[in-house]
Amino acid sequence: MRAQLKDKKRIVFKIGTSTLTHEETGELDFVKMEKFIRILTDLHNQGKEIVVVSSGAIAVGRKVLGFKERPTERSMKQACAAVGQSRLMTVYQKLFSEYNQNTAQILMTKITIANDTSRHNAQNTFRELLELGVIPIVNENDTVATDEIDFGDNDNLSAIVAAIVKADLLVLLSDIDGLYTDDPNQNPEAERISVVEKITDEMLGMAKGPTTDVGTGGMTSKVGAAGIANDAGADMMIINGDDMENINRLFAGEEIGTLFVAHKTSHFHLKNYLDR
Numbered sequence: 559m560r561a562q563l564k565d566k567k568r569i570v571f572k573i574g575t576s577t578l579t580h581e582e583t584g585e586l587d588f589v590k591m592e593k594f595i596r597i598l599t600d601l602h603n604q605g606k607e608i609v610v611v612s613s614g615a616i617a618v619g620r621k622v623l624g625f626k627e628r629p630t631e632r633s634m635k636q637a638c639a640a641v642g643q644s645r646l647m648t649v650y651q652k653l654f655s656e657y658n659q660n661t662a663q664i665l666m667t668k669i670t671i672a673n674d675t676s677r678h679n680a681q682n683t684f685r686e687l688l689e690l691g692v693i694p695i696v697n698e699n700d701t702v703a704t705d706e707i708d709f710g711d712n713d714n715l716s717a718i719v720a721a722i723v724k725a726d727l728l729v730l731l732s733d734i735d736g737l738y739t740d741d742p743n744q745n746p747e748a749e750r751i752s753v754v755e756k757i758t759d760e761m762l763g764m765a766k767g768p769t770t771d772v773g774t775g776g777m778t779s780k781v782g783a784a785g786i787a788n789d790a791g792a793d794m795m796i797i798n799g800d801d802m803e804n805i806n807r808l809f810a811g812e813e814i815g816t817l818f819v820a821h822k823t824s825h826f827h828l829k830n831y832l833d834r
Contacts, residue, residue: 567726568727586618594799660691662694728793729797730783730796735814793817794817796818
């Protein structure tokens with residue numbers, strides 16, 4: 559199974575806030591971002607189509623506005639997102655331009671998916687961008703989302719994007735090495751699960767919630783994202799984003815992370831997954 563990953567053509571990468579930022583300060587980790595972007599551009603140069611789902615807007619805006627902790631009020635989070643989104647995108651564009659790679663920004667809410675017209679428009683936009691060789695950078699439109707129409711976390715969003723673009727593979731860059739039988743930070747005897755062919759209730763029980771004050775999705779949301787991606791026909795990998803070389807190791811077929819095997823569901827429709 560892992561040997562076949564190198565042949566995946568259309569790939570969605572999700573990178574979380576804890577991977578993008580320094581743990582000590584919450585500031586962007588430019589060294590890690592530069593390496594991430596260099597590797598993605600090289601994959602693109604190999605003929606692969608790349609989509610990035612990026613967190614970090616609220617974290618960046620929060621630092622700019624001088625908040626020490628993640629805001630809890632939605633209006634304040636939206637203010638942070640409004641400030642941080644443009645700054646984050648500027649960094650992406652600048653770094654990608656160093657390798658002559660064009661990018662585009664796409665902001666989404668659940669309404670984009672729930673409404674048939676806007677969903678088809680989104681699919682058409684992604685298709686045209688990928689055919690033009692552009693790497694779309696996607697985030698939730700936090701500045702206008704409400705409790706009723708937000709995705710909750712970007713793990714869920716990345717799986718929905720994978721379904722929209724008909725991706726072959728979804729790669730989640732996490733702060734741990736994959737799905738474990740227990741929390742490896744608490745239980746040294748916890749074992750990494752290499753391959754998941756079917757998501758069970760027991761497996762959901764193994765997953766844990768968020769472990770940092772900068773992210774919103776823990777392992778529970780990642781397993782949930784796997785359910786969407788797999789049903790849509792995409793394999794999904796969880797790998798540790800602390801070392802960006804893991805991306806190259808993944809496509810070299812090395813035994814890292816956790817692979818969730820696709821099992822496309824007949825009559826798959828994204829609307830059925832919006833309220834999960």
